[in-house]
Amino acid sequence: MSVEAGLRAQPRQRERPYASLIARLAAGAAALERAALTPWFWGLIALAWALVTWILGLHAVDVARMNDLGLISVLPLPVYASLTVLIVCYGLALRPRRPNERLLLGLTALAIVMLYGMTAMVEDVPRFATAWKHVGFIELITRTGRVAPHLEARFNWPGFFILSGFVTEIAGLQNALPFLAWAPVFFGLLYLGPLLMIFRAFSDDRRVVWLSVWLFYLNNWIAQDYFSPQAFGFFLYLTVVAILLRWFKTVHVPPATGPQAGRLRGLLRSLLAPREAPSAPSGEAQRTGLHLIVVLLLAVMAASHQLTPFVTLSALVLLVVFRRCPLRSLPLLSAVLTASWIIFMAMAYLSGNLAGMLREVGRVGEVLDANLTGHMAGSPLHIVVVNLRVVMTGLIWVLALAGAVRRLRHGHWELTGALLAVAPIPLLALQAYGGEMLLRVQFFALPFVALFAAMLFYPAPEAGRGVRTTVALCLASALLFAGLIVCRFGNERAEHMTASDLEAVEYLYDHAPRYSAFVSISPNLPWQYHDWEAYSYCRVAGGRMPKSVDEVVAYVAAEAECGPTYLILTRSQRDEMLQMGYPSESWAALEQAIATSPALSRVFANDTATIWVLAGTQEVAES
Amino acid sequence: MKPRYRLWPALITISAFATGLVVLVDLQIPLRSLLALWFLLLCPGMALVGLLRTGDRLADVTLAVAASLALDALVAGVMLYCGAWSPQRGLAILIGLSAAGAALQLVVPRDAPFSIRRVP
Numbered sequence: 001m002s003v004e005a006g007l008r009a010q011p012r013q014r015e016r017p018y019a020s021l022i023a024r025l026a027a028g029a030a031a032l033e034r035a036a037l038t039p040w041f042w043g044l045i046a047l048a049w050a051l052v053t054w055i056l057g058l059h060a061v062d063v064a065r066m067n068d069l070g071l072i073s074v075l076p077l078p079v080y081a082s083l084t085v086l087i088v089c090y091g092l093a094l095r096p097r098r099p100n101e102r103l104l105l106g107l108t109a110l111a112i113v114m115l116y117g118m119t120a121m122v123e124d125v126p127r128f129a130t131a132w133k134h135v136g137f138i139e140l141i142t143r144t145g146r147v148a149p150h151l152e153a154r155f156n157w158p159g160f161f162i163l164s165g166f167v168t169e170i171a172g173l174q175n176a177l178p179f180l181a182w183a184p185v186f187f188g189l190l191y192l193g194p195l196l197m198i199f200r201a202f203s204d205d206r207r208v209v210w211l212s213v214w215l216f217y218l219n220n221w222i223a224q225d226y227f228s229p230q231a232f233g234f235f236l237y238l239t240v241v242a243i244l245l246r247w248f249k250t251v252h253v254p255p256a257t258g259p260q261a262g263r264l265r266g267l268l269r270s271l272l273a274p275r276e277a278p279s280a281p282s283g284e285a286q287r288t289g290l291h292l293i294v295v296l297l298l299a300v301m302a303a304s305h306q307l308t309p310f311v312t313l314s315a316l317v318l319l320v321v322f323r324r325c326p327l328r329s330l331p332l333l334s335a336v337l338t339a340s341w342i343i344f345m346a347m348a349y350l351s352g353n354l355a356g357m358l359r360e361v362g363r364v365g366e367v368l369d370a371n372l373t374g375h376m377a378g379s380p381l382h383i384v385v386v387n388l389r390v391v392m393t394g395l396i397w398v399l400a401l402a403g404a405v406r407r408l409r410h411g412h413w414e415l416t417g418a419l420l421a422v423a424p425i426p427l428l429a430l431q432a433y434g435g436e437m438l439l440r441v442q443f444f445a446l447p448f449v450a451l452f453a454a455m456l457f458y459p460a461p462e463a464g465r466g467v468r469t470t471v472a473l474c475l476a477s478a479l480l481f482a483g484l485i486v487c488r489f490g491n492e493r494a495e496h497m498t499a500s501d502l503e504a505v506e507y508l509y510d511h512a513p514r515y516s517a518f519v520s521i522s523p524n525l526p527w528q529y530h531d532w533e534a535y536s537y538c539r540v541a542g543g544r545m546p547k548s549v550d551e552v553v554a555y556v557a558a559e560a561e562c563g564p565t566y567l568i569l570t571r572s573q574r575d576e577m578l579q580m581g582y583p584s585e586s587w588a589a590l591e592q593a594i595a596t597s598p599a600l601s602r603v604f605a606n607d608t609a610t611i612w613v614l615a616g617t618q619e620v621a622e623s
Numbered sequence: 624m625k626p627r628y629r630l631w632p633a634l635i636t637i638s639a640f641a642t643g644l645v646v647l648v649d650l651q652i653p654l655r656s657l658l659a660l661w662f663l664l665l666c667p668g669m670a671l672v673g674l675l676r677t678g679d680r681l682a683d684v685t686l687a688v689a690a691s692l693a694l695d696a697l698v699a700g701v702m703l704y705c706g707a708w709s710p711q712r713g714l715a716i717l718i719g720l721s722a723a724g725a726a727l728q729l730v731v732p733r734d735a736p737f738s739i740r741r742v743p
Contacts, residue, residue, distance in 0.1 A: 145708030193685030
């Protein structure tokens with residue numbers, strides 16, 4: 001290269017890096033410009049904004065200011081704004097005939113986190129006294145390596161607790177408390193897989209599939225997805241149903257022909273004939289493997305929860321009787337597994353409760369009374385919450401009925417979905433389940449009710465493509481969102497726990513000698529999470545407000561026969577009593593009377609809790 | 624065998640090895656909980672479900688999670704009721720099960736005994 005040529009080349013060499021950088025920046029800007037024209041870009045921006053607004057909004061929540069409407073009474077405007085963005089994004093994402101499923105998956109996951117993770121974000125201690133009790137079951141298993149069926153009815157179905165204990169140990173955790181706060185989000189995400197499989201078995205229209213998912217999560221105010229055997233059992237139930245609908249559908253029914261086939265019989269056969277899409281293709285080995293997985297899930301389910309195996313049995317019987325499933329031996333197998341567990345492994349529970357259980361069988365009126373009118377009590381605001389729960393339940397069933405009718409008018413007769421929606425209802429004839437059977441029935445029916453409600457908006461592939469459907473969908477979603485927050489978190493004032501409540505309970509465990517008795521007015525406090533068998537737990541007056549301090553002292557003194565007896569009063573107990581309708585003055589008067597009683601001496605107090613010991617019993621224990 | 628068919632067997636084997644190393648040697652590392660949850664939630668089930676070759680990723684993951692949790696509960700429950708509660712031993716059984724399933728997925732040809740055909 002000549003000197004002249006070298007001099008000419010020099011500036012070009014210096015310019016090249018800048019030119020390259022500028023070219024890259026220009027290309028990036030052009031790509032950004034192109035991306036800015038896509039719904040994806042603006043959707044992501046909106047969702048990121050919604051998430052940030054949601055987090056910042058929840059950061060400002062003061063749970064101590066809640067009233068008996070629950071969490072909704074303290075949620076600030078930014079939280080509603082973020083949820084509105086989510087609703088609009090979902091409505092718009094469902095507009096195309098073939099919606100973007102990745103986008104819908106992201107939106108659904110975000111909705112689960114934003115709805116079900118709300119309490120974990122605003123509360124400093126995991127909520128719900130029953131969940132703390134479950135941690136105590138698990139601690140007993142990991143500490144002793146055995147179950148104690150005589151301690152509690154739930155211990156007779158310990159599958160979930162054994163599993164949690166095993167996971168806790170392998171994960172190197174001290175106890176299962178870290179699982180509590182985010183358990184509803186975890187289970188919500190877990191349900192998504194089987195729900196999608198179920199809904200895809202009913203419709204090829206992806207709008208129906210994703211709207212069903214959306215409506216399921218927006219109506220799940222029953223809140224049985226906390227850290228519990230029911231949440232686990234529900235997942236197993238959904239998976240069993242998903243496998244049957246995906247791979248084990250009866251696709252062919254012989255037509256009614258011949259002289260004996262009358263008109264009525266022909267009509268009946270026509271109604272019962274399966275018309276859904278055929279099962280997914282599968283080989284013999286696959287079907288055997290899937291069958292084995294179903295048996296495995298049924299076996300674990302039988303050992304994990306009292307109620308779920310019966311719902312599953314009911315669903316299996318209906319599917320087989322109405323020829324929706326060719327596995328005719330499956331209901332029998334499910335019944336044998338369930339009965340075997342009860343007879344051989346749950347005898348401790350059965351021997352003490354069989355007579356009471358049999359007494360409730362067939363008394364549907366009494367069960368409905370216990371499930372409905374039994375809950376229609378409490379403070380005026382709590383009554384609003386309870387009534388709204390009834391309205392929400394009625395609303396989704398009305399939408400589902402309208403959806404079924406609209407679907408029928410488009411020529412689709414969805415008998416399988418209807419069978420699965422009504423499958424849990426026979427359980428109402430079995431027992432009241434502590435006044436919760438109606439809730440559980442609604443929980444198990446909800447996926448299929450949501451499916452029919454979605455079909456109201458999209459009854460056929462060509463339907464529901466106008467702006468009116470999107471607007472109606474967004475309005476319905478907004479209504480359901482608001483309803484869900486009130487219904488699901490309506491008891492939050494009582495069900496949330498505070499660090500001060502926990503501090504008082506920890507004091508008890510640190511200072512009370514083993515085999516002490518712990519007495520409370522209500523069992524609504526974060527206790528029983530370790531050394532379950534080392535203490536006895538009792539409540540005065542069966543959970544109602546004691547009439548006088550003498551009643552409390554007499555109860556505490558009666559427990560003192562076993563050892564030192566402690567009385568603990570916390571904010572969580574007080575708020576539960578107020579939610580039940582007792583005036584705040586009566587609680588204050590009771591506290592005042594206890595404080596001045598010579599029979600009890602105060603050993604601990606913080607801003608929300610106080611502990612007394614029955615005079616004389618502590619010294620006896622120390623000596 | 625296509626590389627994508629080796630993905631899950633490889634992931635299961637690596638996860639089983641890592642979880643076994645961390646838990647059985649009792650290494651107190653920050654990611655122990657996440658690693659254990661990942662393994663127990665997905666790997667034993669995926670080792671078996673992978674053999675079914677459903678061709679549906681959503682179904683595979685869903686069944687794998689359900690089967691994993693059921694297998695974990697079954698192994699732990701049998702140990703407990705036999706009076707031999709030992710989480711480490713239970714984990715060793717699950718690691719063995721996962722490794723065997725992953726190896727079978729590699730060994731068994733994809734179109735041999737599990738060929739997909741429509742059932743009439």
